[in-house]
Amino acid sequence: MAAAELTDLVERARTGDPRAVARLISLVENDSPLLRDVMAALVAHAGSARVIGITGSPGVGKSTLTSALVTAFRGQGRRVGVLAVDPSSPFTGGALLGDRVRMQEHATDGDVYIRSMATRGHLGGLAAATPQAVRVLDAAGCEFVLVETVGVGQSEIEVATVADTTIVLLAPGMGDGIQAAKAGILEVGDVFGVNKADHDGAEHVVRDLKAMTRMVEREPGDWRQPIVSTVASRGDGLDEMIDALEKHHAWLAESGELESRRMRRTRDEIEAIALGTLRQRFSEIHGDERLDTLAAEVLRGALDPYAAAEEVVDAMS
Amino acid sequence: MAAAELTDLVERARTGDPRAVARLISLVENDSPLLRDVMAALVAHAGSARVIGITGSPGVGKSTLTSALVTAFRGQGRRVGVLAVDPSSPFTGGALLGDRVRMQEHATDGDVYIRSMATRGHLGGLAAATPQAVRVLDAAGCEFVLVETVGVGQSEIEVATVADTTIVLLAPGMGDGIQAAKAGILEVGDVFGVNKADHDGAEHVVRDLKAMTRMVEREPGDWRQPIVSTVASRGDGLDEMIDALEKHHAWLAESGELESRRMRRTRDEIEAIALGTLRQRFSEIHGDERLDTLAAEVLRGALDPYAAAEEVVDAMS
Known part of the structure; x- marks a missing residue:
């Protein structure tokens, strides 16, 4: 989707166009790479x-x-x-x-x-x-x-x-x-x-x-x-x-609970996005193959899961 | 717990001592820092x-x-x-x-x-x-x-x-x-x-x-x-x-499904430990205060959640 098209979609959603709203929720559901721009446009x-x-x-x-x-x-x-x-x-x-x-x-x-x-x-x-x-x-x-x-x-x-x-x-x-x-x-x-x-x-x-x-x-x-x-x-x-x-x-x-509940919800959202980014970064670096190799070593008792996780973290960072 | 005490506990659990088993599961439940050594001793x-x-x-x-x-x-x-x-x-x-x-x-x-x-x-x-x-x-x-x-x-x-x-x-x-x-x-x-x-x-x-x-x-x-x-x-x-x-x-x-299910389970376990480590690393660097500040900015529409998550990821890495 071109940037202009996305801007148009967001504008239409803001005026309440049901098809534009549905389209944006589909982007959410599919964890689209466009989500970042959508959220940046909507957050205010x-x-x-x-x-x-x-x-x-x-x-x-x-x-x-x-x-x-x-x-x-x-x-x-x-x-x-x-x-x-x-x-x-x-x-x-x-x-x-x-x-x-x-x-x-x-x-x-x-x-x-x-x-x-x-x-x-x-x-x-x-x-x-x-x-x-x-x-x-x-x-x-x-x-x-x-x-x-x-x-x-x-x-x-x-x-x-x-x-x-x-x-x-x-x-x-x-x-x-x-x-x-x-x-x-x-x-x-x-x-x-x-x-x-x-x-x-x-x-x-x-x-x-x-x-x-x-x-x-x-x-x-x-x-x-x-x-x-x-x-x-x-x-x-x-x-x-x-x-x-x-x-x-x-x-x-x-x-004051309204504010603190919304703060908590937003913190959770930020954390979930951050963890998703890290997960994706790991899979870009090593693919699932590396994780498979680590899991196989844990399964046969040659590696403990924490040592395996440490390798994952090192690769993500 | 001293290293010798932990070794003893693991040995007793391996022989089936119910109190030692219960103790180790409590360590799991409380996400004890000793878990790593416990899992390393048990995995084989x-x-x-x-x-x-x-x-x-x-x-x-x-x-x-x-x-x-x-x-x-x-x-x-x-x-x-x-x-x-x-x-x-x-x-x-x-x-x-x-x-x-x-x-x-x-x-x-x-x-x-x-x-x-x-x-x-x-x-x-x-x-x-x-x-x-x-x-x-x-x-x-x-x-x-x-x-x-x-x-x-x-x-x-x-x-x-x-x-x-x-x-x-x-x-x-x-x-x-x-x-x-x-x-x-x-x-x-x-x-x-x-x-x-x-x-x-x-x-x-x-x-x-x-x-x-x-x-x-x-x-x-x-x-x-x-x-x-x-x-x-x-x-x-x-x-x-x-x-x-x-x-x-x-x-x-x-x-072959037994093997692949156990592989999947172990991959999930490794990933969950890795994400826990990253989460902890973030809170050690910045504490919840930084996340609160980011969440507050998202809530008032000044920052999008992806930009906030990026800051979190940068801090973790």
Whole structure:
């Protein structure tokens, strides 16, 4: 792509042209060499979007809630971006079929950008790509960017590091209390949603969550995670959810936590890009062959992994 | 720790002393500066353990299956190691209460090593620590090392990169077919277990899995993922599961895939150690303050993240 073409693309994205936005996110997804120029052009125009993460186990209704939130924000006249991040995509190529179906009602709304994003399999792929895709949507004038991700564990934690506010969504019948605690949801959630609140066992989930959140030690002025019951498929509890999001945003701004979360997210992004550069530098110098040779020596017990890593570091520096 | 003390510790671990093994895994978990010497001492004595990953959503019965497999392997007179990796621990400090309860029947068996392992919050924490902990158990004479991890998404994928054989465990009532496909389980699973096979809906899960695995394109000689129904809590289907594991191991060895998986695992380990070294080098040179300054400039739009990363890389090199 010529420099003039890139400048044009960035300009069009800034005015909100959906095709230009989609094109830029593809560059992010593919870790294009053009990204540097794209980010340099966008960075001064980003910083006002509110980033809301939505996470939880498969089947709890994340996409349905996301779609309902989009409808609500659109009703307020706000431009909205949705990133459905699929951490499984290093293997699958990442088609979020279910989500796409649920999001279809927004497909013809020019002020809603919906994007399923795959991340490459390397370490920190999500950490580097998600903030960049958020920046594209932010610079394109989205006031809200919803980042939806499946799963518990590492991916959930990575989403929490990207978002200003993280909604952890649960539903009845998805595992017991100990399991939920184990998945670390207490620590990543700013707002808990208990979806499918009309199903059996929903009250039990709410009760467990209440008991767990009560056990968290808090200082005065700390955020108290609200628990919102929803039936996202018919919009029940949506007003309460939006109210909880507004309250959390106000707390973030007042407490200084908004600034420190965004600082952390940017530090992580810089570090991920730096590590990517170093990794690439190593592969340019030696190719995968050298790493293969080192790995083979470790496997046959002739070299320890730290000595091997030292060779890698020396080659990178 | 003095050099002589470390040598003694490694020697005791090699003879299978459980306290020495536990101590070495703690060194791994805490990313101790002694690790390098530990790995150098162990690397020549490792390489024979079979590493089996067990993954799936919370509540499907992973720990129950793990415990049943331990019983079966112990019945064959084999020494067994279990690593319960908790990817949520960057936030929780990682107490796998539920698992520990389920594993208790093996607590007094001197030839079973069970360890809940937390990994620190940094990128690739799991990628670096898990193969090292496996190496400790391997060198301590474990013929089988079972690596259990909670969750779908990134953590599941990381387990797949550590294991020779990955069991993906499902259970009825944990989400529909599309959701399962989305979580990438088809690609990471070598063997599928459908646990709680006596519950409603188990047949439906088996049918969905069959349909999905049929859609995968295979070359002649490729592995065909078996689907094993189990009721792990009472040992039903255990013989079939062990048979599937044996068959997969034979296929791995014949096809050359065992070697290439172990190569990949070792490459990932070396790379993770190298990146950790570089990260530490940066923080030694500049401290977090410099990174904070760079992040603040990116946040106010004065610097693009790539230019910031370049400064980081220059400082590291």
